[in-house]
Amino acid sequence: MKKHNGMRPQDIVVLLKIISIRDDKWRNIDIANAIGISPSEVSEALNRCKIARLIDSKKRKVNINSFIEFLVYGLKYVFPTEPGATVKGIPTAHSATPIKEHMSAGADVYVWSYAKGSHRGQAIEPLYKTLPQIVQEDELFYELLTIVDTIRVGRVREIKIAIDELNKRLKHA
Numbered sequence: 538m539k540k541h542n543g544m545r546p547q548d549i550v551v552l553l554k555i556i557s558i559r560d561d562k563w564r565n566i567d568i569a570n571a572i573g574i575s576p577s578e579v580s581e582a583l584n585r586c587k588i589a590r591l592i593d594s595k596k597r598k599v600n601i602n603s604f605i606e607f608l609v610y611g612l613k614y615v616f617p618t619e620p621g622a623t624v625k626g627i628p629t630a631h632s633a634t635p636i637k638e639h640m641s642a643g644a645d646v647y648v649w650s651y652a653k654g655s656h657r658g659q660a661i662e663p664l665y666k667t668l669p670q671i672v673q674e675d676e677l678f679y680e681l682l683t684i685v686d687t688i689r690v691g692r693v694r695e696i697k698i699a700i701d702e703l704n705k706r707l708k709h710a
């Protein structure tokens with residue numbers, strides 16, 4: 538068995554992209570092109586996820602219950618983030634759909650730093666550097682990433698909303 542050297546942030550991104558495709562007829566190159574990483578990085582991510590039991594042994598289907606458990610209980614400890622400087626970017630966490638619909642006006646705005654972004658807010662480090670450029674192409678993928686960022690950086694109420702939204706989307710995947 539191959540040694541597991543720990544999860545990497547792109548592993549979460551790969552699994553979320555697989556879920557957003559909603560079809561098991563994808564290829565590594567499809568995932569790689571969709572999220573702007575190399576096919577070998579996708580392969581390595583899938584191997585790490587297989588060892589962690591977050592994807593099935595054939596590396597085709599995400600183990601939804603295990604993945605949700607990891608996201609809810611481990612993500613914020615393994616891939617923590619804190620709001621940074623005010624920058625221009627793309628909304629994330631509770632500042633984007635579907636979480637923002639549950640929030641009152643006046644909450645802090647969190648964004649992924651991106652020169653072509655349309656919002657100003659506190660910078661949140663994305664799980665992978667290419668995300669600000671590619672999320673506009675897949676609505677479900679963007680929503681899942683927003684939910685994940687809320688879990689990473691949110692307060693108790695925001696995290697509860699994020700977990701509810703995550704369950705709505707993943708239990709039917």
